[in-house]
Amino acid sequence: MGDGGPRMTxxxxxxxxxxxxxxxxxxxxxxxxAAAGLPSGxxxxxxxxxxxxxxxxxxxxxxxxxxxxxxxxxxYRLTAAGAQSARAALARAYRPSSVPRFRPATExx
Numbered sequence: 001m002g003d004g005g006p007r008m009t010x011x012x013x014x015x016x017x018x019x020x021x022x023x024x025x026x027x028x029x030x031x032x033x034a035a036a037g038l039p040s041g042x043x044x045x046x047x048x049x050x051x052x053x054x055x056x057x058x059x060x061x062x063x064x065x066x067x068x069x070x071x072x073x074x075x076y077r078l079t080a081a082g083a084q085s086a087r088a089a090l091a092r093a094y095r096p097s098s099v100p101r102f103r104p105a106t107e108x109x
Contacts, residue, residue, distance in 0.1 A: 005085060006049050008093040011038055015046045016086040019056070019076070023083040028061075028073040047076055055082030 006012050018035035019027070027035070033043040050056045057079055061072045078086060 005089050006046075006053060006055075008089055011036070011042050012046050012049075013090060013093055014038060015043060015050070016090055019078050020083065020086055020090075023078045026059075026075040026077045028075050030073075032076065050082070051076070053082075053085075054079060055085055 014036035015032060015038070018032050021035065029040055029043055029047065032047070033040050036043065047056060047058075051058055055078060056076050058074050058076045060074055063072050065071050
């Protein structure tokens with residue numbers, strides 16, 4: 001993409017749609033993956049790219065992992081500019097191509 005946005009692969013679109021459900025809500029990776037229907041190994045690289053573009057901000061949960069019996073979670077949330085960029089990018093991704101699609105001519109016997 002020429003505007004510095006992420007490649008709008010289907011998984012990236014699914015992650016953005018999940019985050020846009022409630023742009024002010026913080027979600028952790030597994031929640032985003034469940035909402036997007038994607039595995040963690042697919043979601044986390046996308047989140048890292050989006051955070052690098054400053055579309056997302058993240059923070060580590062402040063817990064004692066031993067007391068909670070699980071590791072701390074990293075929560076993600078769209079920035080205001082990121083939400084706006086995500087909506088625009090999704091709109092572009094869904095816009096039909098302006099190039100007409102022609103079927104190849106078949107030779108008549």
